[in-house]
Amino acid sequence: MGRRVLITGLGTFWGGRVAQALEGDPNVDVIVGLDRFEPTVQLERTEFVRADQSYSILSRIVKATKVDTILHTFLVVDSSQMSGRTLHEINVIGTMNLLAAAGAADSSVRHLVVKSSTLVYGASHRDPTWFREDMSRTSAPKTRVERSLLEVEDYIRDFAEDNPHVRVSLLRFANVLGTDIVTPLSKALDLPLVPSILGFDPLLQFVEEDDVVRSIEFAMRNDLSGIFNVAGDGRLPWSECASICGKRTFPLPPLLTGLATAPLDRIGIIDLPPETLALLRYGRGVDNRQLKKAGFNYRYTSAGAVENYAKASRLRRAVGDSRPAYKYERDVENFFRRSPAVVREDT
Amino acid sequence: MGPGNRIGEAPRTNGALVPLRPPPSLPEADPHRLSDVDEWGRSERTRALARRLYSFWYDTWFRVEWEGLEKIPKHGGALLIANHAAAIPSDAPVIMHGIEKELGRPVYGLADYLFKSVPVVGTLWARAGGVPAHPENAYRLLREQQQLVLVFPEGGKGPGKTYNEKYRLRRFGRGGFVEIAMRAGVPIVPIAVVGAEESMPIMFKIPSMAKALGLPYFPVTANQLVFGPLLGTMMYFPAKFKLRVLDPVSFDVPPDQERYSKSRIMDEAEAIRVQLQDTLYDMLRSRKSVWFG
Numbered sequence: 106m107g108r109r110v111l112i113t114g115l116g117t118f119w120g121g122r123v124a125q126a127l128e129g130d131p132n133v134d135v136i137v138g139l140d141r142f143e144p145t146v147q148l149e150r151t152e153f154v155r156a157d158q159s160y161s162i163l164s165r166i167v168k169a170t171k172v173d174t175i176l177h178t179f180l181v182v183d184s185s186q187m188s189g190r191t192l193h194e195i196n197v198i199g200t201m202n203l204l205a206a207a208g209a210a211d212s213s214v215r216h217l218v219v220k221s222s223t224l225v226y227g228a229s230h231r232d233p234t235w236f237r238e239d240m241s242r243t244s245a246p247k248t249r250v251e252r253s254l255l256e257v258e259d260y261i262r263d264f265a266e267d268n269p270h271v272r273v274s275l276l277r278f279a280n281v282l283g284t285d286i287v288t289p290l291s292k293a294l295d296l297p298l299v300p301s302i303l304g305f306d307p308l309l310q311f312v313e314e315d316d317v318v319r320s321i322e323f324a325m326r327n328d329l330s331g332i333f334n335v336a337g338d339g340r341l342p343w344s345e346c347a348s349i350c351g352k353r354t355f356p357l358p359p360l361l362t363g364l365a366t367a368p369l370d371r372i373g374i375i376d377l378p379p380e381t382l383a384l385l386r387y388g389r390g391v392d393n394r395q396l397k398k399a400g401f402n403y404r405y406t407s408a409g410a411v412e413n414y415a416k417a418s419r420l421r422r423a424v425g426d427s428r429p430a431y432k433y434e435r436d437v438e439n440f441f442r443r444s445p446a447v448v449r450e451d452t
Numbered sequence: 453m454g455p456g457n458r459i460g461e462a463p464r465t466n467g468a469l470v471p472l473r474p475p476p477s478l479p480e481a482d483p484h485r486l487s488d489v490d491e492w493g494r495s496e497r498t499r500a501l502a503r504r505l506y507s508f509w510y511d512t513w514f515r516v517e518w519e520g521l522e523k524i525p526k527h528g529g530a531l532l533i534a535n536h537a538a539a540i541p542s543d544a545p546v547i548m549h550g551i552e553k554e555l556g557r558p559v560y561g562l563a564d565y566l567f568k569s570v571p572v573v574g575t576l577w578a579r580a581g582g583v584p585a586h587p588e589n590a591y592r593l594l595r596e597q598q599q600l601v602l603v604f605p606e607g608g609k610g611p612g613k614t615y616n617e618k619y620r621l622r623r624f625g626r627g628g629f630v631e632i633a634m635r636a637g638v639p640i641v642p643i644a645v646v647g648a649e650e651s652m653p654i655m656f657k658i659p660s661m662a663k664a665l666g667l668p669y670f671p672v673t674a675n676q677l678v679f680g681p682l683l684g685t686m687m688y689f690p691a692k693f694k695l696r697v698l699d700p701v702s703f704d705v706p707p708d709q710e711r712y713s714k715s716r717i718m719d720e721a722e723a724i725r726v727q728l729q730d731t732l733y734d735m736l737r738s739r740k741s742v743w744f745g
Contacts, residue, residue: 230568233588234492240588304571308493338482345487359571387568390491408484 107134109213110325111172113160113203114179115153116140118286119220122318123178124151130322137170139163140179143433150442153433160199164206171213174325177203180257182222182278184250184378185289196253197260204264207271218274218324219261220317223334223391225254225277228307228383234340235392238277238332248380265330274324279336279391279407280384282414283314289381294411295418298355299347300375300385302362307388308340313405313413323401333399334391337407343385349408350415359386492560492593493578499558502580503549510549513690514542514647517745520697521554524641529594530700531633532559532602534643535621535728536610538652539671542688543645547602548581550695560593562603566668587632594636595707605629605721612669615653619646619736621729627714627721630703634717637707639700642724644731647693650742692745696731 110127114120115138127133128149136151138144139160144153156162167175179199181192200219207214226236229244246252258275265273280290290309293300312335320335347354358365362382369375377385393403405413441447489495510516524530532551534543548559558581565584568574583589585603593599604610609622633640654671661670676684701724705712739745 230574230584231565231586232584233586234583235588235592237588302571304573304575306575308489308491339485340491341485342487342489342493345485345489348486349484406482406484408482408486412484 107132108174108325109133109135109170109172110137110174110176111167111170112136112138112151112176112178113199114140115144115151116142117179118145119178119317119321120144121146121148122314123176123321124148126318126322127151132326135170135172137166137172139166145431145433147431153438160202160206163202164209167206167209167212167214173213174216175203175207175214175218176321176325177217177219178321180220180222180254182224182250182254183288184248184380185376189249192249193253196250197256200257200260204260208264208268214271216272216274216325216328217261217264218321219257219276220321221258221261221275221277222254223277223279223310223336223389224251224380225258226389226391227251228380228387228389230387232387232389234308235390236334237392238334238395247383248378250378251380272328272330274329275332276320276324276396277332277334277391278317278320279310279312279334279389281314281317282311282410283317284413284417286314289376289378290384291414291418292376293381294346294350294352294414296355296375297352299343299350299352300366300377301343301347301354301356302382302385303356303359305359305386306342306344307385308390309343309346309384309388309407310336310340310390311405311407311410312336312403313410316403316405316410319404320396320401323399327399329399331395333396334393335396336391336393337403337405337410338393339407340388340390341408341411343388345408346411349411350418362386489579492581492583492589493575494558494560494581494583495579496558498576498579499552499581503552506545506549507553509688510546510553513688514546514651514693515690515745516546516550516693516695518550518554518695518697521550523697523700524551524555524600525639525700526555526557527598529598529636529638530600531590531594531629531636531638531640532600532643533605533629533640533724533728534602534645534695535619535648535732536604536606537613537618537645537648538611538688539654539673539675540652540686541604541611541648542651543648544602544604546648546693547643547645547695551600557600559600559602562590562601564608564668587628590632591636594632594638598638603629605725608668612657612671613654614656615649615674618649618653619732621725621732624721624725627717630717630720630724631712634703634705634712635707635709639702640724641700642698642728642731644696644698644728644735645693646695646732646735646739647691647742650691651688651693653689691742694735694739694745696735698727698731 112120138151138153139156227242231243551559560583562585567577593601605624606622653674658670679687
C-alpha cells in the first residue's frame with residue numbers, strides 16, 4: 106500500500122511545488138492539499154481542500170482520509186508578507202491544530218515533516234561560525250517571525266516526545282534562492298543597487314529551491330526523524346552575492362538602520378524586515394552535515410544557488426515572466442479528474 | 453544520527469560542550485565563488501596586502517626577533533597562546549605576521565566577539581584572519597581543519613592592565629583553552645612576548661568613559677601624551693620585540709570527549725601560566741634596553 110500524504114499550504118509556493126514533486130511518485134497513493142487559497146500550479150491528482158488559515162477542520166480531514174504522512178510546509182518565514190497577527194495565526198495556531206489532529210487517539214499519522222527555518226538561530230555578533238542542530242541561539246529573539254517559529258518548534262518538540270510512534274522530521278532551511286521564489290534577499294539582489302549595511306559584509310548561506318523540495322521528499326521517503334539543517338555548502342560575503350549578480354552594493358547607515366530604511370520600505374523600493382537587517386549585519390552559518398550523513402546530496406552550493414538565481418533573474422529581465430499563468434478552476438479540475446467522458450489510460 | 457539530535461531532547465546551550473564529530477575534512481574549492489573569503493571570513497588576498505603594509509612595523513619599527521620558531525608545528529593543528537599587552541594589543545599582528553612569513557602557514561586569531569559588532573573594523577578584522585572566540589569555532593579550526601589558532605588566555609585583562617603591572621600575567625580565564633586543545637587533540641604552544649607592554653603602555657583608565665562607550669576599558673596611554681591625543685591612539689612606541697616559543701605541551705587524553713576533568717584542566721592551565729611567567733622574567737633579566745633589546 107502506498108502512502109497517503111497531506112500537505113499544508115497547498116496554495117503557497119512550497120506546498121504547490123512539493124505536491125507537484127510527489128505526484129510523479131507511484132508509491133504515493135493519495136495527496137490532499139489544504140489552503141485558504143487555490144493552488145497556483147497545475148496539479149494532476151492532488152485533491153485541494155479549502156480551509157481557513159488555522160486549520161480548524163483538520164482533525165476531520167485526517168480522520169476521513171486516513172493520511173499517514175503530513176508535510177507541514179505552511180510556516181511563514183517572510184514577515185514582510187503579512188501582519189504579525191496573521192503570521193501568529195498561521196504559524197502558531199495552525200501548527201497547534203495540526204498537531205492536535207495528528208496526535209489524536211485514533212490518528213493514522215505516522216510521519217510528520219515540518220519546514221522550519223534557520224531564523225530560529227537568529228543572527229548576532231556572538232554567534233559561532235556554524236550552528237549545529239543541537240545548538241541554541243545566542244541572543245533573545247526580537248522579531249515576531251523568529252518568536253513564532255521558536256514557539257512552533259517547541260510544540261513540535263513536545264509532540265515528538267508525546268508521540269514516540271510518529272516520526273518527526275524538523276527541517277530548518279537557510280535563506281532560499283531560486284528560479285521562482287521571491288524573498289526579501291532575492292528582492293534586494295534584484296534592485297539596481299543592492300542594499301548593504303555600511304561597514305558590514307556578512308557571510309551568508311543559501312539553499313536552492315529545488316534542493317528545498319528534494320529535501321522534503323527525501324525526509325519523507327527515508328523516514329528521517331530528528332532536526333536537520335538544510336543549507337548549501339559554504340558561506341559567502343554579501344558583497345560577493347551582489348558581484349555574482351553583476352551588481353554593486355549601496356550602503357545603508359549602520360546606526361538606526363531600521364529608521365533609515367523605513368521610508369524606502371514605505372514607498373516600496375526596498376523590503377527589508379528586521380530579521381533580514383540583522384542577517385545583513387552578522388550573517389549566519391549552519392552545519393549541513395547531519396542531513397548529508399543521512400544520505401542527502403545537495404545539487405547546489407551556497408554560491409551555486411546565488412549564480413543560478415542570477416541567471417534566472419537575467420532571463421526574467423530579458424524576456425519578462427516566462428511562466429504561463431495558471432488559474433485554478435474547480436469545475437475544470439473536477440471534470441478532468443472525475444468525469445466519465447475523460448479517457449484515462451492508466452486505469 | 454549524531455548525539456543530541458533527537459527532537460524530544462532539550463537543546464544543549466553550553467557552547468563549551470562539543471560532542472563527537474566526523475573525521476577531519478577541509479572544504480573544497482567552489483567554482484562559483486568570485487572572492488577568496490573563506491568560511492571564517494579570512495581572505496588570503498587581504499592577508500597578503502596586510503603583510504605588505506605591516507612589514508614596515510614588523511621589520512623596522514618593532515625589529516621583531518624570534519627564538520624557537522621551529523617548535524611551531526609545520527603541519528597539523530596547534531593552539532598558540534601568548535601573553536597579551538598594550539592598550540591596542542600589538543602582539544597579535546606581530547605573531548600572525550611572523551608565523552605566516554616564516555612558516556607560510558595561516559594563523560587564525562581568536563578574539564572577543566565585540567569586534568564583530570563594530571562597523572568596518574569587524575569586517576577588516578575578519579578578512580585579516582580574526583575569528584570570534586567561540587569554543588565551536590576553535591574546535592572546528594583545530595580538529596577538523598588542522599589549522600594554527602592563536603588565543604590569549606588572559607583575554608581583555610592582559611591589555612587592560614596599567615603600566616605598573618606590566619609582564620605580570622593575569623588569570624588564564626577558566627582554562628577553556630586547555631579544554632579545547634584536549635578535545636581537539638592538538639598541542640598547546642606557548643609564546644612569550646617581550647616588547648608589547650612598552651609599545652602602548654596605559655597610564656591610567658577612565659572607568660566612566662568605558663561604561664558610557666560600552667568598552668571593556670578606556671585607557672589613557674603614554675603614547676597619547678607623547679604624540680597627542682589623536683595620533684597617539686594609533687601610534688606605537690618603537691619598543692624592541694622579542695618572542696620566545698616554548699616547548700609544545702601535549703595532553704595524554706583522548707580527544708572528542710564530552711567532558712574532561714576540571715581539576716586536570718585547571719592544573720594544566722596553571723602550569724602553562726607559571727612556565728610562561730618564568731620565561732618572561734628570564735627574558736626580562738637579559739634585556740638591556742627597552743628600545744634595543
